[in-house]
Amino acid sequence: MKRIFITGGAGFIGSAFVRLVLDEHADVEIVDYDALTYAGNMANLAGVDAERHRFVKGDICDREAVMNALPEGTDAIFNFAAESHVDRSINSADEFLRTNIIGTQVLLDAAREKGVRRFVQISTDEVMGSLPDDSDEYFTESSPLQPNSPYAASKAAAEFVVRAARETHGVDTVVTRCGNNYGPRQFPEKLIPLMIANAMNDEPLPVYGDGRNVRDWIYVDDHCRAIWLAYEKGRSGEAYNIGARNEQENINVVKAILDAVGKPHELIKLVTDRKGHDRRYAIDPAKAETELGWKPQVTWEEGLAATIDWYRANQDWVNHIRNGEYRNYYDAMYGARLEKAV
């Protein structure tokens, strides 16, 4: 059995990665380490194979807890854990700097001490800033890191501490930088699930500014497959940009959701723009395609339909989050005994 350590595995992308790995790699067992912040939700892990998945509740900034949870002989750490919502970072950046930078450093130190073979850092295209919307430029791996939000700055800083661990201490590292993910189990404050929920409830759909900001959307499982390939085939010290060549203006995303849910475009409400709102993200994934042999498998139309179907079928999941009940799920499901696991 190959042993891997995933942080943030109760979040949106981390939990999708746990499912994908357990489904597709029978020889892998996972320790899943997550602090269960507001964004972590044990319901995201309902039904996963308990034989090969062990959950440990803990903070990546807590050195002792990380060292206790990280098993000897771990082949790789996949660092998904992060404060991830740009709007929250605009209100207060402290927690972003703590988790995203200090937490990454703690994990790198633990990887070194325990002789973990490879460290995979899940980064974001937002570290590269914004592109002009009237250009045909794309983010490549040699684009400068010029983050614009406190969230993006903390993720860029995390990339630098990853680089430093490699250059200084020889830790084997790979970085993935993906665009905007969508799919089942995304926390309902993010654009697509927020709009789906509001559309289903006939509530106004608030769209920032003129709605013409462009994001490069990717179905979450395609992102997860790319992360796995970066772990297996990525060159040490390299970054890989991950994108599905699917640029969409926000306003068109929202209209597509309204059309799919069968609600009128009149529900759209343009609201005051986000501070420092990046105009356009667009990723050139050629390096991942050629070096990792990765290609997205899910089209935008298929992925959006599957996502809307999931939210339609799982309205309890959304409602539990909206009224805060999901915070009790961990205790109800797993009790205190799991906190001492490992």
Ligand SMILES: NC(=O)c1ccc[n+]([C@@H]2O[C@H](COP(=O)([O-])OP(=O)(O)OC[C@H]3O[C@@H](n4cnc5c(N)ncnc54)[C@H](O)[C@@H]3O)[C@@H](O)[C@H]2O)c1
């Ligand atoms: N969502 C996107 O579109 C996107 C795109 C590119 C990259 N990313 C990156 O992917 C990763 C996962 O994003 P997501 O959308 O799944 O985020 P999320 O907010 O849904 O999940 C984050 C998870 O990390 C956990 N966590 C937070 N702070 C922690 C801490 N101090 N210690 C341990 N666990 C902690 C939370 O409990 C949660 O389960 C992040 O690193 C993010 O920067 C996200």
